[in-house]
Amino acid sequence: MEYKVQVTRLADGHAEAQVQTAFAQLFRLDTDKAAKALSRLPLVIKEKLTAEQAAKYRDRLQAIGLVAEIHPMLVVAPVPSAPPPPPHEVQSATAPGLQLEPIAAPIAKEAVPEVASRPAMRSPGMAFKIEGRPDFAFLTVTIPANETLKVEASAMATMDSHMTMTTKMRGGLGRLLTGESIFVNEFTAQEAPGDIGIAPAAPGDLAHVYLNGDVIYLQNAAFVACAGDVNLETKWQGLVKGFFSGESLFLIRASGQGDLWFNSYGGIIELDLDGDYVVDTGNIVAFTEGLEYRMSKVGGYKSLFFSGEGLVCRFSGKGKVWIQTRAVEAFASWAHQFRPAKGKG
């Protein structure tokens, strides 16, 4: 697939003049031309790029203070009956090992036009937009009339007043104690379509996949929302797999058909795996079913105690893993030193 890179706007907190100068330098333009080009946003910078090239362009543009997006260069048919290709299918063209892939999946879906009313038949997915990427992404979904969206508890920020909410718990009471139940709120748009704004707890990015009968495992905190028909189950990793990690890798299994959104703390990096790969447990966001995974240590026993990596998750096989550039636990342990000492006031 080919991609194009489009600049949509100036990133917040950047002076226009400064960005223009940087833009001029980047593309070896004179400042006037750069200013002119940037006055006509959105602006397509480059077309027919590979995923890797496009990601590079985007990163360079973002580094100088421009918000850039990658769009796949395929004709997105605005016909609701044409389901988008499952964005997480493994590309056969990738060489063995790993390829840096852009996180194009969520953007690709933005091309789906917002439709005020949908036919009763199963549509390819709900209309949605993700704003504030990549640092402070939040999601707005248009729920078609009488359909339901499952949302992580307490993540709803705004919504139309005709939405009704019910709370469901997955995982059962027995697991409540171990922190392995998730509460999911179901929002239903009564009689008419409605918008809901969803904000994940941690600042970071959001990704979207359209499940088409396939299965994705999410790290506990990564779940944001999914269509009503997507099944969510909690998956207890058992003592062997979860016990030593301290962060008990507790996974949510999402299956069925429909949209699924998940979030990260920090940026999301999407990796195509073919072979062995190691991910720090705190940095796992999601992965596709079919990958083998087990908890293990890195290096020898010396490394177990001093490497700072503790236990990691070792993946093998073919599939996709989404990782995050920051880990909540790492931040929390950094913050630990600033806690006041007991007894000293």
Added chain:
Amino acid sequence: MQIEFMHQPGNTAARIALRPGETLTAEAGAMIAMSGHLGVSTSTHKKGKGGLLKAAKRLFAGESFFLNHFSAEREAGEVWLGSALAGDMMQYELDRQTLIVESGAFVACAHQVDIDVGWQGFKNLLSGESLFWLKLSGQGPVILNAFGSIYPIEVDGEYIVDTGHIVAFNETLDFSLTKAGKSWVSSMLGGEGLVCKFRGRGTVWCQSHNPKSFGKSFGSSLKPRRA
């Protein structure tokens, strides 16, 4: 060794592609993901220089840190590195120079770069601010991270930088720790405890935010810890 950064500047992660035979030395805990076949070992210093027990003792004194060595033995591989705090990263190519790096800013370097952990160039004064610096020298790439954004300052003459904002600087610069104000009392009350005065020619890389100030801004609202 090929280095690229993703999600700059807020959520930066570094991807390091290793060719067969190459080894990357990284700060303990920085690895977020890597190829499964890479060899990993942990040391306190340069690889092959042991003394782990001693280092553990020094760790409790808050003066040591551990390094992980990732090596691609026969097959190429890659390592992703991240940091605990939000912020940018930078790459610096050492070419028989010496770079002095604030220990929290160090992310990784090529294995052939020398890391002097025991360097005590700053150990003087009544510094309640435990300054801990690394001296990197030799040849090869170095990756540094910052809390917030990174900006270089070309010093020619004299310049003063708050110690909490220093990421790294060229060793060609003379430096001394001093107070920001005229008297110690006003410096301490003004919150600008220790500053570093640079003299000469060279570059100082600064970070836009001071991690310690951030920590202190919310620390008092956290639950007290035991001892």
